[in-house]
Amino acid sequence: MRVSLRVVVVHPDLLGTYGDGGNGVVLAQRARWRGIGAELLEATSDGPLPAGDMYCLGGGEDAAQAASAERLRADGTLARAVERGSPVLAVCAGYQILGRTFAAADGRPLAGVGLLDVSTAKGTGRRAVGEILAEPLFADLPVLTGFENHGGLTVRGPNVDPLARVESGVGNGDGTDGAVTGRVVGTYLHGPVLARNPALADLLLSWATGLSLEPLDDAEEAALRDERISAVRARHAGRGLLCLGRYARSVLGRS
Amino acid sequence: MRADLDPTLPARARAAVVATRVVNALSRRLGAGSGTVAGGHVGLAVDPRLLEHLAAGRRVALVSGTNGKTTTTRLLAVALEGSLGRVATNATGSNMPTGHVTALAVAPPGTSAVLEVDEGYLPGLVGTLVPEAVVLLNLSRDQLDRTNEVRMVSNRWRRALAGSHTTAVVANADDPLVVWAALPSAKPIWVAAGLSWRRDAVGCPACAGRVEFSGAEGGGWACACGFARPRVDVALDGDEIVLSDGRRHRLVLALPGRFNRANAAMAAAAAATMGVGWEESLRQIAAVGEVAGRFSVVEVGGCSARVMLAKNPAGWRELLDLVAPGERPVVVGINARVADGKDPSWLWDVPFERLRGRQVVATGERCRDLSVRLHYADVAHRTVRDEVAAVRAAWMAYGGRTPGGRAADDGAAFGSADVGNAGAADVDFIGNYTAFTGVMSRATERTCA
Numbered sequence: 001m002r003v004s005l006r007v008v009v010v011h012p013d014l015l016g017t018y019g020d021g022g023n024g025v026v027l028a029q030r031a032r033w034r035g036i037g038a039e040l041l042e043a044t045s046d047g048p049l050p051a052g053d054m055y056c057l058g059g060g061e062d063a064a065q066a067a068s069a070e071r072l073r074a075d076g077t078l079a080r081a082v083e084r085g086s087p088v089l090a091v092c093a094g095y096q097i098l099g100r101t102f103a104a105a106d107g108r109p110l111a112g113v114g115l116l117d118v119s120t121a122k123g124t125g126r127r128a129v130g131e132i133l134a135e136p137l138f139a140d141l142p143v144l145t146g147f148e149n150h151g152g153l154t155v156r157g158p159n160v161d162p163l164a165r166v167e168s169g170v171g172n173g174d175g176t177d178g179a180v181t182g183r184v185v186g187t188y189l190h191g192p193v194l195a196r197n198p199a200l201a202d203l204l205l206s207w208a209t210g211l212s213l214e215p216l217d218d219a220e221e222a223a224l225r226d227e228r229i230s231a232v233r234a235r236h237a238g239r240g241l242l243c244l245g246r247y248a249r250s251v252l253g254r255s
Numbered sequence: 256m257r258a259d260l261d262p263t264l265p266a267r268a269r270a271a272v273v274a275t276r277v278v279n280a281l282s283r284r285l286g287a288g289s290g291t292v293a294g295g296h297v298g299l300a301v302d303p304r305l306l307e308h309l310a311a312g313r314r315v316a317l318v319s320g321t322n323g324k325t326t327t328t329r330l331l332a333v334a335l336e337g338s339l340g341r342v343a344t345n346a347t348g349s350n351m352p353t354g355h356v357t358a359l360a361v362a363p364p365g366t367s368a369v370l371e372v373d374e375g376y377l378p379g380l381v382g383t384l385v386p387e388a389v390v391l392l393n394l395s396r397d398q399l400d401r402t403n404e405v406r407m408v409s410n411r412w413r414r415a416l417a418g419s420h421t422t423a424v425v426a427n428a429d430d431p432l433v434v435w436a437a438l439p440s441a442k443p444i445w446v447a448a449g450l451s452w453r454r455d456a457v458g459c460p461a462c463a464g465r466v467e468f469s470g471a472e473g474g475g476w477a478c479a480c481g482f483a484r485p486r487v488d489v490a491l492d493g494d495e496i497v498l499s500d501g502r503r504h505r506l507v508l509a510l511p512g513r514f515n516r517a518n519a520a521m522a523a524a525a526a527a528t529m530g531v532g533w534e535e536s537l538r539q540i541a542a543v544g545e546v547a548g549r550f551s552v553v554e555v556g557g558c559s560a561r562v563m564l565a566k567n568p569a570g571w572r573e574l575l576d577l578v579a580p581g582e583r584p585v586v587v588g589i590n591a592r593v594a595d596g597k598d599p600s601w602l603w604d605v606p607f608e609r610l611r612g613r614q615v616v617a618t619g620e621r622c623r624d625l626s627v628r629l630h631y632a633d634v635a636h637r638t639v640r641d642e643v644a645a646v647r648a649a650w651m652a653y654g655g656r657t658p659g660g661r662a663a664d665d666g667a668a669f670g671s672a673d674v675g676n677a678g679a680a681d682v683d684f685i686g687n688y689t690a691f692t693g694v695m696s697r698a699t700e701r702t703c704a
Contacts, residue, residue: 012454013454013457013458014458016454016604017396018598018600018601019600019601019602019603019604020600020603021603021604022600022602022603022628022631025603025631026631029631029633044457045465046465061404061406063406063458063463064458067463129597130597147597147598147600149598190598190600191600192600192603195603195627195628195631196627220623220626220627220630220638221627221630223623223626223638224623224624224626224627227623228623
């Protein structure tokens with residue numbers, strides 16, 4: 001089973017602000033650990049996007065995000081890869097630029113790469129910063145854990161499914177996070193998302209290789225997942241008790 | 256360094272100084288803090304122009320940048336002290352105006368001041384304090400959960416320094432964002448201080464094009480728009496500092512690492528602009544063995560640890576290079592409190608692969624995140640959440656010989672990177688901010704070189 005897999009991290013010089021390059025490391029390692037030869041390519045924005053079997057895009061600053069979108073539209077490699085069925089994982093700014101439109105630093109709408117039927121506008125409220133938990137809506141994946149850090153609100157069109165329903169956090173801003181069309185997956189989750197959610201990594205790998213993959217020993221990942229999930233839920237329970245207490249006090253105070 | 260009140264201060268400023276001192280003394284007495292922030296708050300509330308008043312009649316130098324601030328501030332203060340007498344400084348790293356108020360409120364009138372400044376506060380302080388020298392070290396990402404557009408910081412520095420005609424700006428010529436900030440200043444002094452993390456520097460601040468780096472570190476950089484590395488005034492050549500007129504000065508440090516040689520060159524260059532000769536300041540700097548605990552050897556959990564602080568990918572790269580040639584176990588501590596940044600995703604920007612083959616223990620409140628990172632880096636490790644227990648576990652795994660009872664030649668095995676007091680340590684501990692301060696607060700004994 002010596003499939004050689006090329007994992008391309010897209011524009012780490014522009015979309016590498018939030019450690020999302022780790023998604024490429026996770027994909028390549030999980031392939032290698034199963035005896036599948038894997039090559040990790042960091043494709044900086046000064047050259048054409050190389051051919052690959054799967055692509056990862058990460059988060060970045062406003063100006064860098066716009067520059068990356070412009071180059072990807074002009075280059076065309078990513079769109080052709082998606083047509084051929086290559087999986088794409090796009091996070092935060094990378095997710096936004098794969099949509100129809102996204103917001104420039106001044107709020108102006110800019111044309112995206114158009115691989116996902118979503119549009120992102122600048123939010124008016126506070127930036128969404130913090131731990132996020134979301135229940136995936138397809139493929140039987142376990143709950144997704146990550147850290148979100150974005151100001152944009154993303155609206156889904158009719159030709160796309162949400163990735164997950166948000167249990168705690170903001171995500172797209174309508175109670176869901178991310179978007180999926182075919183093998184293109186967008187999400188707001190950093191962490192990196194595949195380090196915290198190895199099942200999602202394996203789903204993308206099975207798409208790319210066409211193989212059903214045997215499980216790995218994910219003891220480290222499981223311990224991290226348990227800790228993050230229970231930290232968020234404990235905080236929620238604490239807040240719930242606080243609200244309940246306040247409510248009880250107000251009721252008692254009134255009587 | 257407690258001084259009588261400066262009679263030349265306006266009455267309101269004098270009241271503010273008294274308030275600052277009283278509150279800080281109280282805060283220390285109550286154990287509420289290090290006694291540097293609360294008093295500053297109160298002082299500034301009493302007199303919002305307190306810093307300006309306190310700086311009047313002093314020679315002031317400011318030090319800012321993402322990495323190396325605390326160390327360079329200390330080195331510059333030490334370099335000046337030999338010639339200028341005692342220097343007021345915020346040695347504990349309280350680098351916002353509250354900390355500056357405290358440092359100046361206890362200093363006798365007229366003493367010179369060397370202040371570490373948070374990057375965001377530098378433009379305001381340049382206007383308020385009219386410094387004689389400003390040292391700009393580097394700019395890179397830090398704390399992902401706060402908006403951190405380093406290009407914006409560079410532009411704000413640039414505007415402030417362009418308007419300051421009497422200030423000498425000692426700037427790192429190898430960091431394009433620092434050069435962009437210092438270029439319009441009246442008296443830039445360019446130091447080839449190196450830049451090991453380039454990923455935040457490739458976007459040209461002048462034209463939004465792309466900065467190309469040629470060859471190895473310090474090998475020059477340029478953008479097609481013409482923005483390029485300036486001709487340097489001060490360079491490092493092994494253990495020597497080379498000036499543009501050909502003069503050479505030997506650089507001997509008790510502090511380890513390439514980055515500390517660069518910090519020393521920046522500090523000595525700033526001292527030179529303030530009239531202290533190179534030989535004199537380098538002699539003073541040579542004796543500094545630890546800075547606010549960094550690089551000191553402490554007794555923790557029954558063994559001795561060399562403790563180091565790294566806060567972001569650029570800092571971690573430097574320290575991993577430093578410990579890589581050694582043999583002793585490495586304990587890595589990661590927290591994600593507000594002071595650290597609440598998102599530890601940056602762990603994936605750090606080349607932990609360099610620790611392959613070493614005895615490694617992951618610790619701290621976010622040891623699980625670190626453990627996953629090390630797992631994917633193929634670094635075998637153990638995970639022990641409590642930092643002191645982790646240091647002990649690392650030492651036991653390495654043989655657990657009695658502290659102090661080591662063979663005399665053990666230090667020789669640790670490679671040439673070990674200088675100063677490092678040879679005496681059983682383990683290396685590298686932590687991010689609160690993981691580092693946590694271990695320091697639990698250390699039972701501290702030794703200096």
